[in-house]
Amino acid sequence: MNNVNVFGVRHLSPSSSYHLIEFLERIKPTAVLIEGLCDANEHISSIVNPKNKAPLAILAYTDSIPVKTILYPIASYSPEYQALVWANKNNAYSAFIDLPSDISLMLNTVDEEVEVEHDENIIKKKIDAAYIYNRNSLYERIAELSDEPNYETYWERNFEHNLDLDSYRNMIYEFCVHMRQLTEESEAVHDRKEYARNLVREAFMRRQIKDVIEAGHKPEKIVVVTGAYHASALNMDLSPMSDDEIKALPKTKTNITLMPYSYYRLSSQAGYGAGNKAPFYYKLMWECLTENDLEKLPAMYVTNLVKYLRDKGTYRSPAEVIEGVRLAKSLAYLHGSKIPTLIDLQDASSTCLGQGKKSVVAEAMVRTEIGIEIGHIEEGISQTPIQDDFYRKLKKLKLEKYKSTVAQDLVLDIRENRRVKSENLAFLDLRRAEFFNKLKLLNIDFATPKNTSQDKATWKEEWVLRWTPESEIQLVEAVLLGNSIELATAFKLDEILKTCEDISEASELVLVACKCGMEKAVDNGRRIVQGLSADASDFVEITKALRNIYQVINFGSLRKINTDNLIEIVEQLFLKLNLLMIDSCNCNDDRAKEIIASISQINLIVSDNIIKLNYEIWKEKLIELSDRDDRNPKLSGYAAGILLEKNEISEEKLSQEISRRLCPGVEVDLGAGWFEGLAARNHYTLVSKIVILQKLDEYINSLDDEEFTKALVFLRRTFSEFSSDHKRSISENLGEMWNTNNDESEEEILKSLDEIDEEAFEDLDDFDFGDI
Incomplete structure (x- = not known):
C-alpha cells in the first residue's frame, strides 16, 4: 500500500498538468484518484464530455438558509481536468476522493472558539489574524529571498517554467513538505479549525484510496492527484478513517451541480489562493507546453496584446512587437532564466508598446491576461432545478426562438388580448413581462428593458433579448436563492426588503415586485414602507416613495395586482409632504432643483383622478409657498407658476x-x-x-x-x-x-x-x- 503514486499539483497550473500527463503515460495507472468532492463523481462523465467546454465549475450548496457554498473551478489546463480526460481516453477508473459536500459544508460552518494561553490567562478567540499575516509574510519572504517582486513571480519562474518531470515532482513535493512544517505548528494553535479540517480530509482520502485498493487495483497502478500541500499526508502508512469515524462526521443537506464558468470569474474568485490571476495567460502557457515550445510564450503574449490594441484602433508596428519580446527576454536573463515571467512581459509591453506608460496598454493587458472565454454545457446535462424551470418557462411563454446570441427586440402589450379564447394566450405578454422583470431582478442578463423609467402606467414594454453563456452562469448562480425563478425572486425581494432603511428604496422594491407579478411581496413591501414613513423626514425621498406607490396603483389594474391597501399609504405620504413642504423650501439652489421635481410629481398625482387626494390642502400649501418671502425664491416662483397654470391667480x-x-x-x-x-x-x-x-x-x-x-x-x-x-x-x-x-x-x-x-x-x- 506504500507504493501508491501520489502526484502533488497546484490547482490551475498548466505546468502541473503538463507533467501529470507525462507521469500518467509513464505509470499507465488503472485508477486515477483526484482531490475533489466525492459526491461530484456523477458529473465526471459530463466534465469529460467533448460537447462541453471548460472553464466549468462544480458547485455545491446547502438547500437551507443561510445558503453555504463550495465552488471548484476547472479550466482546460487544470491538472484535475487533464487527469479525468486521460483516464477517460485510457479506460482507467477515475473518481474524486475528498469529503462529500454534505460533510465539507458542515465542517466549514462549524465556528468553534479556540483557547490560547497568554500571560497565564485563558483567552477565547476565533481565527488569529496574526497567524494569517505571518503565513502570508512567509510567502512574501520567499519572494524577497529569491529577489522576485512577489510570490506569484517566484512560483512561475521556478515551477511553471520547470520542464523536467522528476525535478518538478520532487521540487513541489519537498517545497510543500517544508511549507507545511513551517505553518502547521502555528496553524494548530491559531487556526485549530482549519488544522483539524485538513486532518479529517486527509484521513478520509486515505480511506478512499484503501477502498480502491481493496476493490482490486494494485497500489503501484494507482495515481492520486492532490494539492501538493496534502501529498505528504496521503502516505498509506498513516491510518485511514474508519466507518465509525465517517458516520460520526456532521452532515447537512446539500445539492451539487456542474455549471459553466468564465475566465473573468475564475480570475476574481475571492480567496481561491491556489488559483491564478491571469487565466488566459496560463492558457497560452498550456498551449505552448503541449507543443513542447514554451519559449514561444513571450511572442504569443505580445502579439495577442497588439492584436487587441489594433482592434481598438491603436497601431503598433512589427518592430515594436519584436523589441517588446527581446526586452522581456532580457529582463528574464537578469534573473538567470531563459523564459520571461508575466511581470517581465508586462514591464516590456509597457515600455515598448505603451511608450513607457502602462495606462496605454492596461486594457489590452487585462484582456490578454484574464480573457473573455466562457464555458459551455450542453442543454439537459446536469441542470439545476432553476435551469429546468427557466427552460420550461421559455417554452410555455413561446420564447425559445429568442434564446440566441443575436440581440432581438420584443415589444409587449400587457393588456388582456380579448381576441383569443385561451387564458394563457390572453395574458401571454403580461406573463412575459413578469418573467423578464424577475430575471432582471436576479441579475440574469437575458432581457434588457429599452425604457427603464415609466412615470405613468403604460400597456407597452420594450425589451432587447440576447442569450450568452454568461447568462447561463448567472442562471445557475441564482439557484442559491431558490429552486425556481418564482422562489428565487421572492427570496431576493424579501431579503432586500428586510434590510431597507430608506423609504424611497423600499417603495422602489414595491414597484419592482408589482412588475414581477409578486402580489405577496407587494403587500410585504407596503408594510415596510408604512413602518418607515413614521420616521421619514426628507421631502424629496418621501416624494419618491409617493411616486413609486402611485405607479404601483396605476400598474395594478394592468398587471392584475390588488392595490386597494396601497391607497391609504398614498394618502398618509401626501399629508406628510404637505406638512414638510414649507420648511423644506428653505434651501439653496442645488437642493431647490430636487424640490422642484418633487413638487411637480406631487402636483401630477394630485391632478390624477385615479387617487382622490385633497386638492384644497395642496392648493393652500402652494399659495402659502407662493406668498412666502423667506423661502427659496425659485420655489416660491414655481408654486406661483402652478397656481397660474390652474387659474388660481x-x-x-x-x-x-x-x-x-x-x-x-x-x-x-x-x-x-x-x-x-x-x-x-x-x-x-x-x-x-x-x-x-x-x-x-x-x-x-x-x-x-x-x-x-x-x-x-x-x-x-x-x-x-x-x-x-x-x-x-x-x-x-x-x-x-x-x-x-x-x-x-x-x-x-x-x-x-x-x-x-x-x-x-x-x-x-x-x-x-x-x-x-
Missing part, C-alpha cells in the same frame, strides 16, 4: 405679485430667481401673458449696470430652455409692446450666441457669481 393678483417681486428694492438674485421659478413651470403661460412681459420689461429698465449683469445670469438661464416657437411668440409680444417690426424682433431674439457680439459678455468673466 387672477390677473390683478399676478400683476401685484410680479411688481412686488421684481422691483428695485428687492435683491436682484431674489427677484430674478423668483421669475426663473415662475417661468420654469409653464413656458406657454409666460408667452401668453403680456402683463408678465410688461412687468419684466419695467424691471429690467430699472436696473443699473451691475444689477443687470447679475440678473442676466438668471434671465439667460430661464429663456435658454424656451423652444423656437415660444421665442417667436415672445418676439411678437415684444414688438407689440415696443411698437417695433415683429420680424426684426424675431430675428434679434432667435439669434444664437455665436452670432452675438462676444465682447458684450467679456465683463462677465470677472463677475463673482457666488452661489448663483
Whole structure:
C-alpha cells in the first residue's frame, strides 16, 4: 500500500498538468484518484464530455438558509481536468476522493472558539489574524529571498517554467513538505479549525484510496492527484478513517451541480489562493507546453496584446512587437532564466508598446491576461432545478426562438388580448413581462428593458433579448436563492426588503415586485414602507416613495395586482409632504432643483383622478409657498407658476405679485430667481401673458449696470430652455409692446450666441457669481 503514486499539483497550473500527463503515460495507472468532492463523481462523465467546454465549475450548496457554498473551478489546463480526460481516453477508473459536500459544508460552518494561553490567562478567540499575516509574510519572504517582486513571480519562474518531470515532482513535493512544517505548528494553535479540517480530509482520502485498493487495483497502478500541500499526508502508512469515524462526521443537506464558468470569474474568485490571476495567460502557457515550445510564450503574449490594441484602433508596428519580446527576454536573463515571467512581459509591453506608460496598454493587458472565454454545457446535462424551470418557462411563454446570441427586440402589450379564447394566450405578454422583470431582478442578463423609467402606467414594454453563456452562469448562480425563478425572486425581494432603511428604496422594491407579478411581496413591501414613513423626514425621498406607490396603483389594474391597501399609504405620504413642504423650501439652489421635481410629481398625482387626494390642502400649501418671502425664491416662483397654470391667480393678483417681486428694492438674485421659478413651470403661460412681459420689461429698465449683469445670469438661464416657437411668440409680444417690426424682433431674439457680439459678455468673466 506504500507504493501508491501520489502526484502533488497546484490547482490551475498548466505546468502541473503538463507533467501529470507525462507521469500518467509513464505509470499507465488503472485508477486515477483526484482531490475533489466525492459526491461530484456523477458529473465526471459530463466534465469529460467533448460537447462541453471548460472553464466549468462544480458547485455545491446547502438547500437551507443561510445558503453555504463550495465552488471548484476547472479550466482546460487544470491538472484535475487533464487527469479525468486521460483516464477517460485510457479506460482507467477515475473518481474524486475528498469529503462529500454534505460533510465539507458542515465542517466549514462549524465556528468553534479556540483557547490560547497568554500571560497565564485563558483567552477565547476565533481565527488569529496574526497567524494569517505571518503565513502570508512567509510567502512574501520567499519572494524577497529569491529577489522576485512577489510570490506569484517566484512560483512561475521556478515551477511553471520547470520542464523536467522528476525535478518538478520532487521540487513541489519537498517545497510543500517544508511549507507545511513551517505553518502547521502555528496553524494548530491559531487556526485549530482549519488544522483539524485538513486532518479529517486527509484521513478520509486515505480511506478512499484503501477502498480502491481493496476493490482490486494494485497500489503501484494507482495515481492520486492532490494539492501538493496534502501529498505528504496521503502516505498509506498513516491510518485511514474508519466507518465509525465517517458516520460520526456532521452532515447537512446539500445539492451539487456542474455549471459553466468564465475566465473573468475564475480570475476574481475571492480567496481561491491556489488559483491564478491571469487565466488566459496560463492558457497560452498550456498551449505552448503541449507543443513542447514554451519559449514561444513571450511572442504569443505580445502579439495577442497588439492584436487587441489594433482592434481598438491603436497601431503598433512589427518592430515594436519584436523589441517588446527581446526586452522581456532580457529582463528574464537578469534573473538567470531563459523564459520571461508575466511581470517581465508586462514591464516590456509597457515600455515598448505603451511608450513607457502602462495606462496605454492596461486594457489590452487585462484582456490578454484574464480573457473573455466562457464555458459551455450542453442543454439537459446536469441542470439545476432553476435551469429546468427557466427552460420550461421559455417554452410555455413561446420564447425559445429568442434564446440566441443575436440581440432581438420584443415589444409587449400587457393588456388582456380579448381576441383569443385561451387564458394563457390572453395574458401571454403580461406573463412575459413578469418573467423578464424577475430575471432582471436576479441579475440574469437575458432581457434588457429599452425604457427603464415609466412615470405613468403604460400597456407597452420594450425589451432587447440576447442569450450568452454568461447568462447561463448567472442562471445557475441564482439557484442559491431558490429552486425556481418564482422562489428565487421572492427570496431576493424579501431579503432586500428586510434590510431597507430608506423609504424611497423600499417603495422602489414595491414597484419592482408589482412588475414581477409578486402580489405577496407587494403587500410585504407596503408594510415596510408604512413602518418607515413614521420616521421619514426628507421631502424629496418621501416624494419618491409617493411616486413609486402611485405607479404601483396605476400598474395594478394592468398587471392584475390588488392595490386597494396601497391607497391609504398614498394618502398618509401626501399629508406628510404637505406638512414638510414649507420648511423644506428653505434651501439653496442645488437642493431647490430636487424640490422642484418633487413638487411637480406631487402636483401630477394630485391632478390624477385615479387617487382622490385633497386638492384644497395642496392648493393652500402652494399659495402659502407662493406668498412666502423667506423661502427659496425659485420655489416660491414655481408654486406661483402652478397656481397660474390652474387659474388660481387672477390677473390683478399676478400683476401685484410680479411688481412686488421684481422691483428695485428687492435683491436682484431674489427677484430674478423668483421669475426663473415662475417661468420654469409653464413656458406657454409666460408667452401668453403680456402683463408678465410688461412687468419684466419695467424691471429690467430699472436696473443699473451691475444689477443687470447679475440678473442676466438668471434671465439667460430661464429663456435658454424656451423652444423656437415660444421665442417667436415672445418676439411678437415684444414688438407689440415696443411698437417695433415683429420680424426684426424675431430675428434679434432667435439669434444664437455665436452670432452675438462676444465682447458684450467679456465683463462677465470677472463677475463673482457666488452661489448663483
